[in-house]
Amino acid sequence: MNELTGTHGSHWLRTAAFPAYPPPTGDTEADVAVIGGGIAGLSVAWELTRAGRSVVVLEGDRVAAGVTGHTTAKVSALHTLVYDDLRKSRGPDAARAYAQSQMAAVRHIGEVAAELGVDCELEDRAAFTYCQDPDGVEKLRAEVEAAREAGLDASFVTETGLPFPVAGAVRVEGQAQFHPRKYLRALAEDLTARGGRIHERSRVVDLHRGEPCRLTTSSGSTVTARDVVVATHHPVFDRGMLAARLSQHRDLVVAGPLPADRDPDGMYITQEEGKRSVRTAPYGDGRLLIVTGEAFGPGTEPDTEGRYERLERWTRENFPGVEITHRWAAQDNASTDTVPLIGPLHHGDDHVYVVTGFAGWGMAGGVLSGLLLGSLLGGRPVEREWAELYDPRRPGIVARTAPAVAKEQWDVAKHFVKDRLDSLGAGARRTVDDVRPGTGEVLRVAGRPCAVYREESGSLHSVSAVCTHMGCLVAFNPAERTWECPCHGSRFGVDGEVIQGPALHPLERREPKEDGGREPEEDRG
Structure with a gap:
């Protein structure tokens, strides 16, 4: 690159x-x-x-x-x-x-x-x-x-x-x-x-x-x-x-x-x-x-x-x-x-x-x-x-756009389910220690999906990966260093603050675990 x-x-x-x-x-x-x-x-x-x-x-x-x-x-x-x-x-x-x-x-x-x-x-x-x-x-x-x-x-x-x-x-x-x-x-x-x-x-x-x-x-x-x-x-x-x-x-x-x-x-x-x-x-x-x-x-x-x-x-x-x-x-x-x-x-x-x-x-x-x-x-x-x-x-807008609306709804449902399954797979196997400087990943931390970003200096930002709009999981945009929701386009800073709606509230702060360990906890994501 x-x-x-x-x-x-x-x-x-x-x-x-x-x-x-x-x-x-x-x-x-x-x-x-x-x-x-x-x-x-x-x-x-x-x-x-x-x-x-x-x-x-x-x-x-x-x-x-x-x-x-x-x-x-x-x-x-x-x-x-x-x-x-x-x-x-x-x-x-x-x-x-x-x-x-x-x-x-x-x-x-x-x-x-x-x-x-x-x-x-x-x-x-x-x-x-x-x-x-x-x-x-x-x-x-x-x-x-x-x-x-x-x-x-x-x-x-x-x-x-x-x-x-x-x-x-x-x-x-x-x-x-x-x-x-x-x-x-x-x-x-x-x-x-x-x-x-x-x-x-x-x-x-x-x-x-x-x-x-x-x-x-x-x-x-x-x-x-x-x-x-x-x-x-x-x-x-x-x-x-x-x-x-x-x-x-x-x-x-x-x-x-x-x-x-x-x-x-x-x-x-x-x-x-x-x-x-x-x-x-x-x-x-x-x-x-x-x-x-x-x-x-x-x-x-x-x-x-x-x-x-x-x-x-x-x-x-x-x-x-x-x-x-x-x-x-x-x-x-x-x-x-x-x-x-x-x-x-x-x-x-x-x-x-x-x-x-x-x-x-x-x-x-x-x-x-x-x-x-x-x-x-x-x-x-x-x-x-x-x-x-x-x-x-x-x-007539409902009838005219029914196929396109169905596709948008299917894409939202697909992200809602698939991204959670991914977080239970690859996201569950990786740890906070795996996040390189200048990058972000969605991981399972203490059993919950977390959006973890590491500054170039090494310091961490850890927030909930659950979008506050309708609950889809966010993904990292490496070029802009932002968290983005694939369902409706909400965007957040690495600290979880709202950059662009429709989300009205920031991503909830999470406490990262530097040693990569996880406590067994019910998934509240």
């Missing part, structure tokens, strides 16, 4: 600092409480504040630092091959509504950036979905036809700005890319100037539905609000069982400086080779090449370092001379019928709303969430076709 190159950390996080927002000092009230401070949560909050509603944003960590801070920040209505799928599954009207709504989000970012006078590195770019295998051309031609029918300026091309030949590509004009944190910093500043409130380090751990709703944070303070928007990526407080209709995946990202005259001048994606996505961003006198790929389910890939190496090798082979200076990873979820879920969380939850399932296109999806829920909760007219398209309760 070669040493991974590049500094671990997102380019967006390193180049746009945010002010700190304090946790609430006591109980508070608002018209709307927004749980989550990424692009979806801040967009919804900003639209509602501008509409005159009192809004409080509650972020478990730092705003715009989770999924939003690790995106590739493409703002596009071309989402690989979504239009032909939509045309077949829900008809041409649904595909048209999808295109119109996504393009409205693309345009809205430009309008908001101009209104707030923010330089967020917004650039007009064409978007491409390409293939190198000639067998994929037929699907691309069908996507061009469906996208044009839906109203997009789409064409089929065989020439692109990429430094390698393609068999074909869908090209859509008038798309965009930007610096998400510079954009959202301006939104947050304007939001608070208008009276909106943002609280960080304020994880919501309980939601009482009613009129009004009551939220409890990890510090014990409460927020009372008429309406609540759950914008936590994977929805917490999931009484509607949306988890069964969402699949999780992580994508690795590598980046490095590229001379301006080698800019491929576009935003590119292919589903080949475990996905490859390419774009550039302003970087000094040149550009920063950003390459994404190697998609995998969180908690399912033991060799994340090997995947980084493959992505770096692909980048160097196709962009010779590029030195990898940055690497990070992003996590996304997708709905089982390919359309995001934006609207009421559940039948009967008249005051609780959710935004999720953007399938890697959360920049446009987050802004669209602001437009839809900003209208719905702000007393403005709502585009009926859009609201019906994205409604989590949409008619």
Whole structure:
């Protein structure tokens, strides 16, 4: 294994600092409480504040630092091959509504950036979905036809700005890319100037539905609000069982400086080779090449370092001379019928709303969430076709997605059982003493499944391996040095603290036994 190159950390996080927002000092009230401070949560909050509603944003960590801070920040209505799928599954009207709504989000970012006078590195770019295998051309031609029918300026091309030949590509004009944190910093500043409130380090751990709703944070303070928007990526407080209709995946990202005259001048994606996505961003006198790929389910890939190496090798082979200076990873979820879920969380939850399932296109999806829920909760007219398209309760979704839901449920059940059996096998035979510096393993310690990590210095962290969301066993991600749940994507630090939900509570601390011995004890895992 070669040493991974590049500094671990997102380019967006390193180049746009945010002010700190304090946790609430006591109980508070608002018209709307927004749980989550990424692009979806801040967009919804900003639209509602501008509409005159009192809004409080509650972020478990730092705003715009989770999924939003690790995106590739493409703002596009071309989402690989979504239009032909939509045309077949829900008809041409649904595909048209999808295109119109996504393009409205693309345009809205430009309008908001101009209104707030923010330089967020917004650039007009064409978007491409390409293939190198000639067998994929037929699907691309069908996507061009469906996208044009839906109203997009789409064409089929065989020439692109990429430094390698393609068999074909869908090209859509008038798309965009930007610096998400510079954009959202301006939104947050304007939001608070208008009276909106943002609280960080304020994880919501309980939601009482009613009129009004009551939220409890990890510090014990409460927020009372008429309406609540759950914008936590994977929805917490999931009484509607949306988890069964969402699949999780992580994508690795590598980046490095590229001379301006080698800019491929576009935003590119292919589903080949475990996905490859390419774009550039302003970087000094040149550009920063950003390459994404190697998609995998969180908690399912033991060799994340090997995947980084493959992505770096692909980048160097196709962009010779590029030195990898940055690497990070992003996590996304997708709905089982390919359309995001934006609207009421559940039948009967008249005051609780959710935004999720953007399938890697959360920049446009987050802004669209602001437009839809900003209208719905702000007393403005709502585009009926859009609201019906994205409604989590949409008619027919259960029947249409039954096979995909069954597969997701089977995968969860498989992990729940198999991972426990594995911990009783190999995990039971290995001891704490076997855990090497810089690595983590799930072991049986005192008869219970424990997630044990050893620092390079030799010191140990030992926590319960049972995810606090729904009880699956976590697995170690060696490249990021995190514990990840393969069932619903929760992520934890080596100390057990929550990095990413839907888990609300940290992994319970365990006392490691350095001598590797075990006391016979009933398995409470």
